[in-house]
Amino acid sequence: MHFLPFEERQAQRLSFELQAHIDRLVPNPNAMEEIPYTLIEASAHCDGPCGVYDPASARIAGEAVQSMTKKMLALEYPQVFSSESMATYMNTMSRYAAIKEEEAQKCKHELLVLWTDFFKPMHLETLPELHETFWNAAKLCSACKVEVSAQHAQELMDAIEEIHNMFWSVKGREVPWIRAS
Amino acid sequence: MSAVRVRISGDSMWPTFPDGTEFELRPLVLNQPSIGDIVLVKHPFHSELQIVKRIHSIENEMVFLVGDNPDPMASDDSHNFGKIHREQILGICIPTE
Numbered sequence: 073m074h075f076l077p078f079e080e081r082q083a084q085r086l087s088f089e090l091q092a093h094i095d096r097l098v099p100n101p102n103a104m105e106e107i108p109y110t111l112i113e114a115s116a117h118c119d120g121p122c123g124v125y126d127p128a129s130a131r132i133a134g135e136a137v138q139s140m141t142k143k144m145l146a147l148e149y150p151q152v153f154s155s156e157s158m159a160t161y162m163n164t165m166s167r168y169a170a171i172k173e174e175e176a177q178k179c180k181h182e183l184l185v186l187w188t189d190f191f192k193p194m195h196l197e198t199l200p201e202l203h204e205t206f207w208n209a210a211k212l213c214s215a216c217k218v219e220v221s222a223q224h225a226q227e228l229m230d231a232i233e234e235i236h237n238m239f240w241s242v243k244g245r246e247v248p249w250i251r252a253s
Numbered sequence: 254m255s256a257v258r259v260r261i262s263g264d265s266m267w268p269t270f271p272d273g274t275e276f277e278l279r280p281l282v283l284n285q286p287s288i289g290d291i292v293l294v295k296h297p298f299h300s301e302l303q304i305v306k307r308i309h310s311i312e313n314e315m316v317f318l319v320g321d322n323p324d325p326m327a328s329d330d331s332h333n334f335g336k337i338h339r340e341q342i343l344g345i346c347i348p349t350e
Contacts (some may be wrong), residue, residue, distance in 0.1 A: 109256035109277075114293055114305045116272070116320065117263035117329055192324045194267045 125190040127236045133179035134232045135253050137216045138225040140172035145222060173217055179228070180213035186239065199238050209235060259293055259346055261305045265320030265328035266291075276305070276346035286316070286339065291346040294318065297334045305346055306330050314339050 147165055150157035187206040196202055209231035215224040233249050240247040257278040264272055270291075278293055286292055288308050296302040306318035306328070315336040320328025331337070 109258050111258045111260060111275075112278075112303070114259045114261050114303045115263055115296070115329075116261040116265040116270070116305050189326050192264060192267075192322065192327050194264055194271070194322075 125186060125239070127182075127186060127232065127239045130179050130182035130186065131229075131232050131236065132252060133175045133182060134228050135251060136175035137172055137179060137213075138222075138229055139253055140168045140175065141216065141220055141222055141225040144168045144172070144220050172220075176213045176217040179232075180210050183209050183213070183232075183235065186235065190239070191242070195242055199242070202238060205231060205234055205238065257344075258349065259303075259305060265322050265330070266305060266307070267322045267327070269321040270305075270348065275349050277349055278344045278346060280344050281342060285345060286311070286342055291348075292316075292318070293343045293346055294337060294341055295343065296329075297337055297341070303343065304329070311339070312336075316342065 144165060147161070147168070150161045183206060187202075187210075191199075191202060209228065212224055212228040212231055215221065216228055229251075236247070236249055259276045259278050261270060261274050261276075262272060266274070270276075276291065276293075286308055288310060290308045291305060292308060294304055294306065296304050306320055308316055309319040309331070310317045316339050317331040317336050319330045319332070322328050325332075
């Protein structure tokens with residue numbers, strides 16, 4: 073009796089396994105008659121689930137920054153000077169500042185996650201301005217932290233809107249830019 | 254065995270093989286696979302999923318698979334699920350063009 077070498081037996085076995093695997097994928101070979109070959113789909117996807125990113129989280133944080141900035145600029149100095157009026161004024165102002173600081177940092181984090189995790193090198197082919205847009209948006213987060221600037225808060229929202237449009241163009245979907253406030 | 258083609262969905266093999274690339278699938282023959290080969294494998298953690306990756310290294314029958322995409326987040330491969338045994342390879346993928 074002739075025995076095949078181990079390597080050849082292994083190759084033969086793998087060939088059978090491959091055919092069995094394909095048979096399981098294509099239960100009705102007759103349906104493929106017009107195609108000269110059997111086509112199977114394989115995944116070449118990313119590490120994390122591709123669909124869990126959304127620029128909405130950056131937009132919400134950005135809106136909070138803009139809202140707090142407006143509130144700080146609109147807050148009037150107490151008409152009656154007293155310990156109590158100063159305490160409530162400073163408490164309100166410092167709460168606005170604290171929220172602005174926190175939300176600006178959160179916004180920057182959300183943007184950086186999109187920039188470094190969601191967007192991939194191939195996206196630069198269709199979005200050559202991608203890096204500069206994110207760089208500017210992150211810098212605007214910093215500006216909104218250190219300043220009380222309505223102009224920079226609006227520019228941050230404009231940058232987030234631009235990122236929203238880039239994100240959904242990559243996803244191949246038309247999602248309108250909607251603000252909560 | 255009838256001719257079999259594999260079409261990939263996803264960008265883990267970009268820039269060499271973009272989304273939608275088709276390969277001719279061939280069973281392993283003697284002395285295969287080799288480092289650099291593109292292979293079809295059943296995902297070790299999701300048996301219903303077959304994936305296409307490149308062989309980065311082989312050591313004691315254990316194969317380390319990688320995607321071609323340079324982004325560390327772009328490929329679900331041996332960086333995530335570890336090495337696979339060479340017997341888990343379903344076939345070699347040959348680019349059709």
